[in-house]
Amino acid sequence: MSEEIFIRILNNSASETEKYSFYQELEVNSDLREEFYHFKTLHTLSVCQNNRKINRPNSSFDKFWKQLNPTKGVAVKEMWYRYAAIFVIALALGFMVQYLISDYKGNPVYTHQIEYTSEKGAVSAIHLEDGSSIWLSSGSKIVIIKKSTGEMSAVLNGEAYFDMVPDPKRNFVVDLGFFKVKDIGTKFNIRAYHEEHGISASLSDGQIDFFKSGEVPMLSLKPGEYMQFNKQTKQMVVSNQDPTIATAWKDGKFVFIHKTLGEICRELESWYNVQIIISDKSLENTRYTSVIKRTTTVKLVLKMLSLTDKINYKITDRKEAKDIVYIF
Amino acid sequence: MDQTKLNELTSSLRKGEKKAYQEIYNDFFGVMYHLSLQYLHDENLSEEIVQDTFLKLWEIRETLNEQFNIRNYIYTLTKNNCLNYLRNQKIALVHQRNIKYLETQYNYMALEKLGNFIEFEELSSKIDQAIEMLPDDLRSTFILSRIEEFHYKEIADKQSVSVKTIEARISKALRILRHELKEYIPVFLL
Numbered sequence: 001m002s003e004e005i006f007i008r009i010l011n012n013s014a015s016e017t018e019k020y021s022f023y024q025e026l027e028v029n030s031d032l033r034e035e036f037y038h039f040k041t042l043h044t045l046s047v048c049q050n051n052r053k054i055n056r057p058n059s060s061f062d063k064f065w066k067q068l069n070p071t072k073g074v075a076v077k078e079m080w081y082r083y084a085a086i087f088v089i090a091l092a093l094g095f096m097v098q099y100l101i102s103d104y105k106g107n108p109v110y111t112h113q114i115e116y117t118s119e120k121g122a123v124s125a126i127h128l129e130d131g132s133s134i135w136l137s138s139g140s141k142i143v144i145i146k147k148s149t150g151e152m153s154a155v156l157n158g159e160a161y162f163d164m165v166p167d168p169k170r171n172f173v174v175d176l177g178f179f180k181v182k183d184i185g186t187k188f189n190i191r192a193y194h195e196e197h198g199i200s201a202s203l204s205d206g207q208i209d210f211f212k213s214g215e216v217p218m219l220s221l222k223p224g225e226y227m228q229f230n231k232q233t234k235q236m237v238v239s240n241q242d243p244t245i246a247t248a249w250k251d252g253k254f255v256f257i258h259k260t261l262g263e264i265c266r267e268l269e270s271w272y273n274v275q276i277i278i279s280d281k282s283l284e285n286t287r288y289t290s291v292i293k294r295t296t297t298v299k300l301v302l303k304m305l306s307l308t309d310k311i312n313y314k315i316t317d318r319k320e321a322k323d324i325v326y327i328f
Numbered sequence: 329m330d331q332t333k334l335n336e337l338t339s340s341l342r343k344g345e346k347k348a349y350q351e352i353y354n355d356f357f358g359v360m361y362h363l364s365l366q367y368l369h370d371e372n373l374s375e376e377i378v379q380d381t382f383l384k385l386w387e388i389r390e391t392l393n394e395q396f397n398i399r400n401y402i403y404t405l406t407k408n409n410c411l412n413y414l415r416n417q418k419i420a421l422v423h424q425r426n427i428k429y430l431e432t433q434y435n436y437m438a439l440e441k442l443g444n445f446i447e448f449e450e451l452s453s454k455i456d457q458a459i460e461m462l463p464d465d466l467r468s469t470f471i472l473s474r475i476e477e478f479h480y481k482e483i484a485d486k487q488s489v490s491v492k493t494i495e496a497r498i499s500k501a502l503r504i505l506r507h508e509l510k511e512y513i514p515v516f517l518l
Contacts, residue, residue: 004495007499007502008495010502011480012369023430024430035506037438038506039506040435041443042455042502042509042513044442045448046455046459046470046474047362047366048359048362048363049452049456050471051358051361052452054358058350058354061354061357064379064382065346068383279471280468280471282464314478326472326478328468328472328486
């Protein structure tokens with residue numbers, strides 16, 4: 001019995017003749033039978049195991065659900081409004097408005113809270129009344145809270161570029177959980193995705209201060225400086241870096257500074273709305289530095305990466321779900 | 329997904345929450361589909377059988393209690409449905425005694441020996457570790473061969489070796505895995 005036939009049987013690619021000779025032998029050879037049962041089990045379980053790592057698209061469930069409940073298929077429409085803003089790339093921005101009333105020394109303070117979301121694959125621009133602008137990167141969310149007392153704060157999950165008009169009366173603070181960033185009329189970039197291990201900030205113009213609590217700043221950043229914060233060690237490191245690199249995303253470019261292939265793929269996934277699977281784990285930690293136009297296709301980005309190193313890729317189109325990209 | 333999360337989903341599902349149902353579906357549908365496909369070799373049929381299982385789960389949702397193990401239920405029901413199908417197929421083919429009959433017969437036997445849910449889960453978790461321990465060339469070939477979209481020809485081209493080498497590597501990898509996992513593979517009564 002040749003090994004290859006055995007493998008083809010498991011893989012369901014054996015020819016009829018091969019099947020015939022294989023199963024004929026199974027009938028008489030009990031050692032082979034035992035081997036077959038073991039291999040079949042291992043083969044099946046390893047295929048299943050591999051499949052656990054692939055996310056199932058919701059569309060598959062939706063279709064199934066519709067068959068199950070043909071009349072109940074109407075979902076409650078969420079209160080999302082969309083508007084387009086003027087910008088380089090395709091834009092989609094959802095926002096939500098909420099009015100909250102809170103007590104402040106007995107006097108009611110009106111809080112105006114707006115939530116902006118930039119969808120995957122889009123960069124959005126938010127223009128504030130005072131002429132300030134905030135650019136929101138793909139898959140980012142920012143909540144801007146304005147109080148009637150003039151204070152303004154923002155909570156960010158994602159990456160944003162702030163171009164704030166100087167205004168001594170306004171007190172603008174970005175809350176990043178671990179610390180707060182106070183701006184005094186500046187242009188700065190903050191990258192703070194919840195799922196990432198670090199937070200980074202870079203300053204193009206003016207000055208920003210970092211606060212933990214209270215009024216004394218822990219650190220101030222000057223133009224051209226780049227701050228990296230490690231969420232685990234809680235350490236801040238300041239270095240010099242061309243601020244245009246950190247903000248190139250808002251001009252429609254991918255920026256990877258000494259990033260691992262794993263990190264890069266997570267960004268590509270979110271931007272191109274594909275699922276990327278790196279089958280060879282040793283590739284995951286290879287580091288790359290590059291600036292790539294986002295308007296290219298995921299294919300071109302992969303092609304570029306494959307030019308520089310020994311990576312191969314394969315794209316599988318799927319009709320009702322995200323395409324899968326395999327890197328090996 | 330950990331046990332606390334699964335318990336939460338179970339209680340949400342009992343209340344008929346679509347979201348919980350969807351999460352369970354997304355979590356386990358793919359695995360069960362591929363399991364069925366390995367024995368039935370028919371994509372539509374495999375999908376139907378697994379959908380049937382999930383349908384049953386939805387129908388009995390109100391009877392679920394905290395001790396109920398959803399995955400165990402789905403696994404057992406899917407496996408039994410596949411066994412039923414193969415058994416009927418076997419009966420239909422018994423007079424012909426052709427290759428199809430033998431294939432069905434041995435797939436039936438192999439599936440029967442797959443073990444219960446606990447054995448399935450235990451062996452599944454051990455497999456990943458064992459694959460990690462394989463020599464580099466065997467491991468990369470083996471992992472690629474687990475992805476349905478890849479044909480051996482493609483893997484061979486990418487790795488600049490012959491299809492024969494790929495088949496030999498997979499066979500060697502399976503042999504090593506079998507050796508490593510021997511104590512976890514359910515004992516078969518021949």
